[in-house]
Amino acid sequence: MxxxxxxxxxxxxxxxxxxxxxxxxxxxxxxxxxxxxxxxxxxxxxxxxxxxxxxxxxxxxxxxxxxGDHLLILDRLGRGGMGQVFLARHTLMKRNVAVKFILPDDDEKANASRKERFIREVQTASKLSHPNIVGAMDAGFRGDLCFLVMEHVPGANLGRLVRTTGPMSLTAALDVIVQVARGLEYAHGKGIIHRDIKPSNLLRRDDGVVKILDMGLARVEPLTAGELPDTDATENDWLTRRGQLLGTIDYMAPEQAADPRQADGRSDIYSLGCTLYFLLTGTPPFKREESPLSRLIAHRESPVPLLAEVRKDVPETFQACFEKMLAKSPRQRYNNVAELLVDLEAARSREAEAVATLDETVRLDQPVAKRRRGVGAIALGLLLVVGLVLWQTGLVSRWRTADDMPTVITNAEKSYRLLEQLVLRRDVLAPPQLDRWELTSDRLVMPEGDPTAKLRFRAEVADDFRLQLAVSRRSGAGPLAIGIVARQRQFLFLVDRRGGTLLLTANGRAAANVPDSLRISEAERSQLEVQVRGREVRLLGDGVELISYPDIATLDPEPRQGWSIGDTEAFFIGSNERSSFEITELKLGPLPSESAPNSR
CATH class of the missing domain: 1.10.40 (Ribonucleotide Reductase Protein R1; domain 1)
Structure with missing residues (x-):
């Protein structure tokens, strides 16, 4: 050894x-x-x-x-231009932490510069202690390597989250921006400007708390001339170097792009406004420009985008706040984050009142650009009314009414990972049922030993759609229940019902029964997919067709007595027996016209 x-x-x-x-x-x-x-x-x-x-x-x-004496590296979390970040276990404190290493440079002078920069970062981070900023715990050196030990924040960065689940509702986006603004207000009060606020530098914990990360670009004011890029660099090198070292072009304020020494708290406000636009639309405000230089020019000269052109659900009254965040001149922006927070909190209150007065969910219109291309058919406009409800003894029992359920609005024409949508709205899901579930952005676990809480959601879907699940058994031997709504019919799949699969209509009739088809085990996940195309419905298990029913219209439309779901337009997932399942994927989206029956 x-x-x-x-x-x-x-x-x-x-x-x-x-x-x-x-x-x-x-x-x-x-x-x-x-x-x-x-x-x-x-x-x-x-x-x-x-x-x-x-x-x-x-x-x-x-x-x-x-x-050192107590840190055990577990995994690599990521790497960047200056270093790598690892997940580690602090064996004395019995908690996971993140460790950032700065990579040494072959050039001795450049390596010394990197170390100096890292030391400034550590000194900057040590000044910050705020619920919305990733905390620094320790720092040191190992040979030529410098390292910073930070709080580990389990969750997803906002860039990845929006790319995966689609644009946020205004309510969810405002919640994120307000939290970030509070962290920035605190940091600015310490004389620290972040200079690289963007979605990938914002991490959302599973409980909804948002934290600002990557303080590697933060500077204690003022910035000295010695920190500027070489003035004799070519234009492309200058842009690349500046894009990497002094901010990210798609979110950078015009004055920061012109001269980093001009950046102040108002520059962070501009970047925060660009981030807000991304949360609402899925793209930065001037992404249509192809080259880095053209995007920098657009930030300096192009008009502030109109939110109403891409998000009809965003009220015109909010445009003034957004335009003030993205004003070209710092003098025309909010003077400080405290002023911005006043308007953000007011907008959040107005939005909460508007949502409270809605009788039904409001459909998110397609973006104008897509309508211009002639996309007129009803695409996938998911309007999820999500809640956890109680079943009593038997197959189904009383649900909460649809009016009690919170609303999550997403964009059209793509699939969405519903677990992450649930996490985004965790703060409004109905207690106490949720307290018995384990809910994160990558799993939903039914309560062990007491699987009485069931998941329900409403969705307006495309004509041809599919629901995909990755599921494994946690306990018990009962079936997994998957309730589907299609063609004004509601029906139920019971999967692994003593080894068989059953298609049950609303009046309790077995429309299809496959005695020996699929067993959901604890050892590995089963991939389930319900496909609706035209009037036909299929259930696939691990890519193999389990049930195919040719004509949904022939299923019984009226629920039997005791089928007291309340809202017969609800999709639902659960188990009617004392069995527990773990769901690691829950995805709803359009079924591509060119896909084969078992296409994923």
């Missing part, structure tokens, strides 16, 4: 990851006296390690996985 591997295993034992008995069973030699190779030794501890750790150990990099 190499010294580094021996030291690594000793660290695992000191940290309590390996028990003394487990550590003592790891030997260098076999009983016959032959030397054991490293793969055999790693097999003894593989159950305690991540795939990343095993990969590093196989490459002889055991020493790279230990940092």
């Amino acid at each position: 190499s010294d580094t591997l021996h030291n690594f295993i000793a660290f695992l034992q000191r940290s309590g990851i390996l028990s003394e008995a487990e550590a003592s069973n790891i030997r260098d030699v076999n009983e016959d006296g032959t030397v054991r190779d490293s793969d055999a030794i790693l097999a003894d501890v593989s159950g305690h390690l991540t795939e990343f750790q095993l990969s590093e150990l196989r490459e002889g990099k055991a020493d790279k996985l230990i940092l």
Whole structure:
């Protein structure tokens, strides 16, 4: 056993990851006296390690996985132009943290500059302690490497979240922007300007808290001339260098692009306005311009976009606030974030009042640009009214009424991952039912031992659509229930009903029954997909057709007595017996016309 591997295993034992008995069973030699190779030794501890750790150990990099006395590297989270970020375990504090390493440069002078920059970043981060800013915990050096230990924030950055689930409702977007503004107000009060506010630098925790990350571009005012790029660089090099080091072009204020020394708190307000536009539309405000230079010019000269042209549900009264955030001149913007927060809070209050007075959900119109291209048919405009409800004994029982359910509005013409939509609206989902569920952006788990809470949502879908689930069993032997609404009919699939699959109509009649089709196991996830095309409905399990019913219109339209769902337009998922399932994908979207029946 190499010294580094021996030291690594000793660290695992000191940290309590390996028990003394487990550590003592790891030997260098076999009983016959032959030397054991490293793969055999790693097999003894593989159950305690991540795939990343095993990969590093196989490459002889055991020493790279230990940092100081208490940090154990678990996985790589990402990399950027200056460094890499890892997930680590603080073995003394028993909590996960994020560790950012600054990569050394081959050029000695450049490496010294990077270290100086990193030290400034650490000093900047140490001044900040706010609920909406990722906190710094420690910093240090390991050889030529500098590292910063930060709070680990489980969740998704807003860029990835919007690209995955689609644009946010105005209510959800305002909630994000208000939280970021509060963090910026605090930082500005410390004399710290972020200079790179953008969706990918905003992380949303599963409980809805938004935190500002990547303070690597933050500066304590004033910025000195020595920090500017070389003046003799070519235009493209200058843009690239500036885009990487001093901000991101799609979200950069005009004065910051012209001269970073001019950037102040109002520059962050401009970037926050660009971020708001992205949350509402899915693209930055001037993304139509192709080259970096043309986008910089657009930020300086093109009119502020009209939100009403792309989001009919955004009131005209909010345009004035948005235009003030994106004013070309800093003097025409809000003087500070405190002033901005007054208008944002007022807009949020007006939006809450407007939502409260709606009798029904409001459809989000297609963007104007898409209507100009002649897309006139009803596309997928998901209007999700989502809630967790209680079933009593039996197949189905009383639901909460649709009027009680919160509304999530998304964009048209694409599929949406509904778990992330649920997390976005977690604050308005109905308690106490939700308290018994485990709900994150990547999983929904029915309560163990008491699966009485069921998921329900309403959706206006395309003529041909599909519902996709990835599900595994947690407990029990009962079936998974999937309720579908199509062609003014509501019907129910019972999957793994004693090994079979059943299509049940609203009046309780079995329209189709496959006795031996699919078993949902605890060992691996099953991929389920309900497809509706024309009047035909199919249920697929792991790519294999389980049930095909040729004509939905022949299903019984009227629910039987006791089918007291309340809203017969509701989709629903659950289990009518004491069984629990874990759902790691819940996706609803249009069924492509060219797809094969089992296309995913």
